[in-house]
Amino acid sequence: MPAGPGAATDAPLPEPEELQAAVDAAVAHPWVGTSVGVVVVDQLTGELVAAASPDVPREPASTAKILTAVAALRTLGPDRTVETAVVQEAPGRIVLVAGGDVMLAAGAGDPTATNGRAGLADLADQTARALALAGTTEVALGVDESVFSGPAVSPGWFPTDVSLGFVAPVTPLQVNIAKTREEPYPPRHADPTLHAAGVFATLLGERGITVTGTERRDAPEGAGRIAAVQSAPVRDIAEYVLRTSDNTVSEALGRLVAVEQGLPGSFEGATRAILAEVERLGIDVTGAALADASGLAAGSLLSSQQLVDVLRVASLDPALRTVVVDLPVAGWEGTLGDRFAEGPGRGLVRAKTGSLTGTTSLAGSVVTVQGRELLFAVVADETPPGGQLGPRRVIDALVQQIAGCGCPLP
Template identity: 40%
Template sequence: MITAALLVAVFAVLAVPLGFAAVPTVVRALEAPEPTPVPTTPDIQLPPTELTPPAVVGALEPAAPAPEQDILTAALNAELILEGPGEISAIVLDADSGENLFERGPDNHQLPASNQKLLTAAAAMSKLDPTRRLTTAVVAGDRPSELVLVAGGDVLLTAGTSKPDAVVGHAGLQTLAEETLAALDPADSPFTVTIDDTLFVGPTLNAGWLPGDIAAGEIAPIYPLAINSSWIDETASGGPRSPDAALAAATAFRDALALAGGDSGLEVAVEVTRSQAPAEGGDQLAAVDSATIAEQVQHMLLTSDNYLAETLARLAARASGQPASFGGATETIDRVLGQLAVPTESLVVSDAAGLSPRNEVSPAQLAAVVRAMVVSDDPALASALAGLPVAGLSGTLQERYADTATAAGAGLVRAKTGTLNAVTALSGYVVTAEGRLLVFSFIASGLDGNTGEARAVIDRAAAALAACGCR
């Protein structure tokens, strides 16, 4: 029988090692813990934040074999199957020879949606100097202490300071205000700000535009001066637009000038009105310049900027001797296409952005425009191609070509997108697995609630072109 004394002895023996074992644990607990290493991801595994140009771009091999028509036709017919309402018209051309490799209703004239901007880009790069910059200037008006803000066609202004490395916001109204202030004497206060936006003529709204598109902010009245294509929130490419972009920009300039001149005692009248610069131009007090025309055309294609498209078309019209109006713009586009040997039979150009339901363009005409850019000896016209979105990487194609059905086209398909309620389109170019450059245009029309499905079908077809050696 274990006695009480024995139990005490046993527990005393056991307590000694337990005590010695416990002391280091307590001490370690009181010490500062070792920092937990923060896991890091190697740079090579981080997702890309921008496109990296390849170090070496090899020229295409002229002798690369073209796809065989019967094999290519079978590959495309397997993809161009649309369940539900609507039909798909298509054409695929060999870029070098112009040979028709595939067609399905290539001459069906229909709404091109924003593929219309390909026509606008061709006109702008054919009629405007690609290195030209659009100047927004402040000149002395005819009346004492009148400052006239002269619109030069820049609709990508920012209300803040100029951003030399940007396209949107390359020229800033705050920068313009600060430079204007340096040329003024506060003793001549109060100053008045007026806006001369007479560069464009005619109606500011296209008669073909639907009220719903205007209300939704797809487009707005066109003026030759705007902050980021007339978006009320210039940091967003969506939402409501200003109904008077020129007056809004002039008001932003006036506010920036008043703020900048407050400490020096300069006063600026609150109201901004319209007027015209002196007939002989007036003394220029300050000016800011936009990004180049080439950069703006590329931005227009990359982001599908409706407002910018209409502005560029008017500038092209003015440069070609036509009125800077809707009529002058559409006439200029039509003439340029004829000069580029694009077939214009039954072509209807109602606007520059592709919003008008009156536009009628065929896949054959769109493909001909793309091919004209691809084979052109004019570097200005060819440079427009740099604005085409890259599948899965940039612009309006950035979020597409991410699934297994279309992955073959990622990084290889370059094309202009376009979508309206009953239409989706894709026109551009692609290099095949054999290294042959092809031009294509796909338009799905007559859709009713199945636009997403039609877009996926077209993407699969373009990806099939990229994957197809078709020999």
């Protein structure tokens, strides 16, 4: 199996003593607090290069999304798409059947996009044509969201997580991830499904089909499908989750994994399904726990070793390798776009960030100045008050040292 981008299979390993000294200094730094786990391994051989408390479960924050992405690719497959359909249960009665696509476009779909690949305008075009052929100009609209179940908001989320737009209620039918305006963290629609259904009803009206009412109801068995649109493939959705760290999309992806495994499409079903899939990869999940599929809720626990184990298994599996390759690139894109602006890590670190109150984490791959690919995870879950800046500076300095910088810690 080839090493990562820019890596050389015959490049020397860094000196373990030097890296261990750097790890020890980072762990002792007051800015990262008193609970820090670190693991650095060779991607090719799995050889441990440096570590600190590697097996202690800690709050992973959004690095947990690595597990969700791996589970989705394993369970659903990279080419799977999510369908949003319209069925006719009787003359004048149609049901909009949600499949779990939370990135529908309000207008036409964009075949080059991930968010907005499937468009409600395209679905309305197909529906209006089918109804017109049957001579129907007036319908009652039902909305079937039975693919997901349980609460739409996790009890482990703070109320401000929703009100500030960090996540939307997890429903299986959403337009643009339920955003009320186009920015990274805008307020979200309180009921994303009914909002999307309202957009669809308006689109039908513009096409000559009057909608007399909208209600939640399950589509009956045997109802004929008259229209359908498909999301971006799972590989693209997983990449979107890793690069943007979008909590809502990650939660939807986790529920789709659960449904595919025959479990409820709920928080509990998703977390059970993700950990079960990871365990099937041969990874020891002793002590691991997931409170949700995004890492936003309090109560998730993963060790640095488990994060690195998942990364290494993914790096060695052609079907999962994109999980490592699609991580944000330091100094360039996604959640690492404004980090590692200088130094040897720039462009050669690919990692998933994690940020919660009291928790700062980073897990991914780094190509050293000698050209060797290493995998690493750093999780600090008892950081002192003061926000993310201090812990990030220590963690980023450590990763720069792993890459070969040798810069002193701040």
